[in-house]
Amino acid sequence: MGKEKKFITCDGNYAAAHIAYMFSEVAAIYPITPSSTMAEYVDEWSAFGRKNIFGDTVKVVEMQSEAGAAGAVHGSLQSGALTSTFTASQGLLLMIPNMYKISGELLPGVFHVSARSIAAQALSIFGDHSDVMSTRQCGFAMLATGGVQEVMDLAGVAHLAAIKTRVPFLHFFDGFRTSHEIQKIEVLENNDLAPLIDQKALQAFRDRALNPEHPVTRGTAQNPDIYFQTREAANKFYDAVPDVVEAYMQEITKLTGREYHPFNYYGDPNAENIIIAMGSVTDTLKETVDYLMSKGEKVGVLIVHLYRPFSAKYFFKVLPKSVKRIAVLDRTKEPGANGDPLYLDVKDLFYGMEKAPLIVGGRYGLSSKDTTPAQMIAVFENLKMKEPKNQFTVGIVDDVTFKSLPVGEEINLSPKGTFQAKFYGLGSDGTVGANKNSIKIIGDNTNKYCQAYFAYDSKKSGGITVSHLRFGDQPIRSPYLVNTPDFVACHVQAYLGKYDMLKGLQKGGTFLLNTIWSIDEVKAKLPNSVKRYLAQNNINFYIINATQIAEEIGLGNRTNTIMQSA
Structure with missing residues (x-):
């Protein structure tokens, strides 16, 4: 590589915005959780005069709805400016009419989406793939990333490939789990990615801009005589996408040393049972595969990066020939369908093939439901059954339609020397802010x-917040909550009777309690279940009265800095 590696500590939204800023001349924004901070970063950098790859400041326009933002993206692209937007959930749904136009007119726009649940029986602000799955028929290429480093590495591929192929890209990653997870990652700068832009394709895009000097007719109505034919005429642009994406991924691999393809395979080269998935769960699966391989099992995970166009060529290039059974995991629910989207896509690749592997599908992680190694082991266990359950769910107990898989005890798969901590706080007491500082x-x-x-x-304010922190000497690829902590801090003594704070706390671990009780009162009032756990697992127990200290030194109800130093 030759150049000095530069690391930053940031979340997935920062990584996506950092790359989007480089390739954008215009950003049309309208904030929606959990994508809001992408737009905020771009707006802030623009205000402070940060330069993109072209040496200009990005022009940021905030519209009055997501539909407006998508319309602005469409118009801006027609005028020959590279344009991006950031959205999720209902916001993305409002962009669908414009998405059909942008792809139909082959305009190289890029949407960065922190994928989130759609409001169905109830609204949820948390993450899964139901929003991006509702746009898969819009004609956008779809690129999935599974962690903060992958967002930094691959977000640029969406922009580069859009310019070269003319097909617009939707780059998505898991809302909250990736968008708000803070990781220490290697950063890419303008001068890393600028040389990769196809200047001829970019010039051709500029030349197609609407311009009174050379007027063209666009946006007409078409009748039955030609509409069908012109719809099909775009095929060759889509056929080119997988090869272009692969070529750009190879450039990123050269830059970073991390290997990327439209589909990546990880695990035993002679695996018999594999799981196929996309998004943050793929990191959990890598950990699980390492663990099962150390026990002598022949398993692997096939990771989807380029979801649309879905390329059979690149899929079979990495799929081990030895595979006998496949479980496909979807982070969405399509009621009434014969299976969820990724499952149906994978199944279709094997249609009519002799000696095709047995393929089952399952759902996991809807609305940021935590997805742990124990659950992934349950999916592999299901594959070993004589008749594996199909259309299963994992991570919940379904006692209504009995689709869920039984899940064993949580296990700690963190590499040796990784420290895991968990902090229980009260919304707006500053706990989260203090932990962000610490990390x-x-x-x-x-x-x-x-x-x-x-x-x-x-x-939000006044609700429970739980901070999950890990640090260690090796990269951390555990995109799930801390279930086996070395350290637990409880900042609100009222939680003692409400939540099972010590669940999973490792033997010899530490428990810190912020309490207004004296030592004798603690001995008297501590719930017996807590005392028993402390004794049986040899836990180091500390107490502090941060509330009193905060009052004495004039911090009011902000106990965060005191707890942080403790």
Whole structure:
């Protein structure tokens, strides 16, 4: 590589916005959780005069709805400016009419989507793939990333390939789980990616811009005599996409040393049972595959990066010939369908093939439901059954339609030397802010890798917040909550009777309690279940009265800095 590696500690939204800024001349924005901070970063950088790859400042326009933002993207692309937007969930649905136009007119726009649940029986602000799956017929190429480093590495591929192929791209990653997870990652800069732009294709895009000097007719109505034919005329543009994406991924591999393809395979080259998935769960699967291989099992995971166009060529290029059974995991639910989208796509590739593997599909992780290695082991266990369950769910207990798989005890798959901590706080008491500081201090000032994820409930201020922190000497690829912590801090003593705080706390671990009770009162009032756990697992137990200290030194109800130092 030759150049000095530069690391930053940031979340997935920052990584996506950082890359989008480089390739955008215009960004049309309208904020919606969890994509809002992408637009905020771009707006802030523009205000402070940051330059994109072309040496200009991005022009940011905030519209009054997502439909407006998509319309602005469409118009801006027609005028020959490279344009991006950022959205999720209902916001993405409002962009669908314009998405058909943008792809139909072969305009190289890029949408960055922190994938989120769609409001069905109830609204949920949390992450899954139901929004992006509702746009798969719009004619956008779809690129999936599974972690903060992958967002940094591959977001640029969406922009580069859109310019070269003229097909617009939707780049998506898991809302909250990737968009808000903080990781220490290697950063790519303008001068890394600028040489990869196809200048001829870019000039051709500029030349096609609407211009009074050379007027053209666009946006007409077409009748039965030609509409069908012109719809088909775009085929060759889509046929070119997988090869272009592969070529750009090879350039990224040269830059970073991390290997990327439209589909990546990880695991035993002679695997018999594999799981196919996309998004953040693929990191959990890598951990699980390593664990099962160490026990002598022949397993693997096939990771989907380029979801549309769905390329059989690149799929079979990495699929081991030895595979006998496949479980396809979808993070969405399509009621009434014969299976969820990724499952049907995979099944279709094997249609009519002799000795095709047995393929089952399952759902996991809807609305950011935590997806752990124990659940992934359950999916592999299901594959070993004489008749594996199809259309299963994992991660919930379904006692109504009995589709769920039984899941065993949680296991700790973190590499040796990884420290895991869990902090229970109250919305707006500053716990989350203090933990963000701590993790950035560790990430930016030590050579340790780190990860932070904050589980809120949607009540925001006054609701429970749980901060999940990990740091260690090896990259952390555990995109799930800390279930086997070394350290637990409870900042609100009222939680003691409400939540099972010590669940999974490792033997010899540490428990810190912020309490207004004296030592004797703690001995008297601590629930017996807690005392028993502390004794049986040899836990180091500390108490602090941060509330009193905060009052004494004039911090009011902000106990965060005191708890942070403790």
